[in-house]
Amino acid sequence: MYCQMCCASGNTSCGDARMSTTLHKLIIKNFKQFDEIEIELGNIVVFVGPNNSGKTTALQALSLWQIGVETWQYKQEETKNGERVAINRLDLTAIPNKDARMLWRNLVTHQRGAKKNAFDITIIVEGITNGERWRCGMIFRFDNNESFYCQPLKGQTPPIPDGAKHIRVALLPPMSGLMLEEPLLQRGRINVLIGEGQTAQVMRNLCYLVYEKNDQTGHWDMITQIVKDQFGVSLGVPSYNAGRGIVELTYQTPTGVTLDLLTAGSGMRQLILLLVYIYLHPNTILLLDEPDAHLEFLRQQAVYQLISTSAQAQQSQVIIASHAEGILETAAQRDIVIAFIGKPHRMNQLDHLKRALREFPYVDYYLAEQNGWVLYLEGATDLAILQAFAKKLHHNVLPFLDRVFMKEILVKYLDSDRTSLANKHFYALKDEALPELIGILIVDNPPNSKKLEDKPHFRQLKWSRREIENYIAIPEVLVAYAGENGHLMQNLIQDRIPPVALRDREDRWWHITKMSDDFLDPLFETYYQELGLPNLIRKTNYHILANYLTPDQIHPEIIEKLDAIYDVAQRAKPRQ
Incomplete structure (x- = not known):
């Protein structure tokens, strides 16, 4: 990440600019309304919750930590034995305040019997830089209404780990007009x-x-x-x-x-x-506060996808505070969603947040009218993989996938059938919203799956192999993803793929194996255990692997499915 001293002058070419960093944990104590909380982070994280639940406060805490790290390094020469440094409240450009006291939770400067550090703000960040894990805590102690002191956590060696030294954090508040x-x-x-x-x-x-x-x-x-x-x-x-x-x-x-x-x-x-x-802000931890504040539902998912791809291209990590349904639905299937309800915690099931919604919300009818067609997939991960394939192939369907009305057909009950759910939803929209509506369904191919009713106005297709991940679980692709650790990946692949399948890429194993659960999940779990790192790629991120395929490695069936989607999108007649 770039250091902020360079950024302030407009220079983004400092020596450590090429360092690759991902923050994966944030711990906050005594900051504003928080007593003590711990938040899981990842490449893309969405904070959701009601107003005043602390989403913006958590973003500000990360910004304060970065200011502390930067200031302590910059002013070390002025300190005695490398101890605390002073920070003026006016230096907190991302956390405007009229009184430094407002940063503290229940601050009491003089309390008989209280420990000297009882009211210190402590912010700890854990991250990975170029494969190396690090942990860096900063302590902030109140001095007066205009300033406070800052120093690294006691016993931290080195005081500032190398991975934390050049991190750049940029906080963008909600748009205020023009x-x-x-x-x-x-x-x-x-x-x-x-x-x-x-x-x-x-x-x-x-x-x-x-x-x-x-x-x-x-x-x-x-x-x-x-x-x-x-x-x-x-x-x-x-x-x-x-x-x-x-x-x-x-x-x-x-x-x-x-x-x-x-x-x-x-x-x-x-x-x-x-x-x-x-x-x-390339190579930056981007903190975006309500980036959906002025977007109608139609654009929320598209903009979230644009934020994701643009930040990825800039090698930036994104943390978003939002309560937009469009962003929430997409993020819950692909990225980390932290709910600020009670103590911030990771949400694993999107259904918890949809409990109050009708089975087919009004917005679905609105989107049907606006788009004229619907794409039914088994989740946002499938869409991300299709988008990656389309981009790699320069396929004409890519603009349609970027602004698609995609309906997830996740099974909510054990006895529910994906195809039945899609049919029920599609014909409800066609009957009530747009008689000219057309759609396309692409589903997995589990054992004993039912025959689909493929019709011109509602294409119903399934993969010839078990699932879409079967088309990206290619040894050469996995080795390319591993980079300099390719030899380790190669050994793990040989341990998990039957020898006959390694010799014959048309072997039955490549067709019937549920690659996500039975191959890729355990493969990456073992891979990162061997490296001594937390697992950085799970099923919701397998679309990343598609970026490592070359066009000649993309199976012809992928092109067939993209062609089918393009045909439907081209024939759609939105309500004018």
């Missing part, structure tokens, strides 16, 4: 205004910063293409009006009308803000 005019600002002032939640005053400036480096990065071109795909408009070029001292940005509608960004819808401005912020 100013009529924006003066050109320096990067430091932009950071202060963002910390204060004044995104309305800096959005054009952020766009200008991205565009300035477009020749080297191409990021502005990427953003304009995404906006065009999602909203059908063409973004102009950010420019500086020297006469007025302001940054200007326009867009062109499909009919050729040029308008100021101020006239754009809040959803479009929200997406632009997210994208420019992500592209301005």
Whole structure:
């Protein structure tokens, strides 16, 4: 991760910029409303919960920890024997406050019999950098209303582990609108205004910063293409009006009308803000507070996918605070969801959060009208794998998969049938919402599975092999994923795959094995145990493996299924 001292000056080329870091645990004590909590983290994490439940507070705690680490390193020369350093409350640009006391939970500065450190804020972060695990705790002790002290956790050796030294954290608060005019600002002032939640005053400036480096990065071109795909408009070029001292940005509608960004819808401005912020912060722990605040349900899932892919391309980790149903439904099947209900805890079952919803919520009928077609899969992981295949093949179906109305057909009861659930849902929408609705169902192929009723208006297909993971569980792909640990992966593969199957890639084993549960799960569990690391890839992340396939390794059946989806999407007739 880049260090923030470099970031403040706009330099992102420090010596440790290529370090690969993932934070996997956050422990907070005595910070704001928290007494003591522990939060599991991962590549992409979503915090959900009611207002004032502590989602934003947890993001701020991670930001405070990073400020503590950075300040302690920067001011070591001023300290006595490398001990505590002072931090002014004004330095907390991401945690604006009028009184440093507000950071503490039930702060009492003078209490008879109380231990000196009884009211210290303690924030501990655990992570993995380039395969090495580390743990770094920082202690914050109140001094006065304007400042407080900070130092590493006692007994921590070294005081700041190498993996924690150059971590960069960036917190983006909810979008606050857009100013009529924006003066050109320096990067430091932009950071202060963002910390204060004044995104309305800096959005054009952020766009200008991205565009300035477009020749080297191409990021502005990427953003304009995404906006065009999602909203059908063409973004102009950010420019500086020297006469007025302001940054200007326009867009062109499909009919050729040029308008100021101020006239754009809040959803479009929200997406632009997210994208420019992500592209301005590579190799960063991105903390996004309610990135869905101005998005209708239709766009929530699409934007979540864009956040995921854009952050991955920038080698950034993402932690999101949200309560949008669209983001929640997608994240619960693919990523880590932390519920801030009582003490923050990981949610393993999406059904707990859907208890109050009807079997077929109104939004499904709305989406049916808007899209004209439905894709039924067994979960968000299947969609992510199909998207990865389509991207690798440059398949025409990719734009449709990026904004698809995908209905998960997870079995809720042991005696429930996936196909029956899909049929019930599809014909309810077709009868009540859109008679012209068409759909496509693609399911696993378990033993003794029923014959499907494939119809032109509702294609019903199954994989010829057991499940979609059977098409990515290829030895060469797994070895490529392991990288420098490929020899270990090769040995584990030989231990788990029958010799006859290793010799013959059309052997029955490749067809009937439930690859996710019976092969990949135990394989990666053993692989990471051998490396002494927590398992970094589970079933919800197997779509990552698809990125390691070469086009010639993609099975012809994958192309057939993508072609079938494309055909349905092309024939769809949304309600006008």
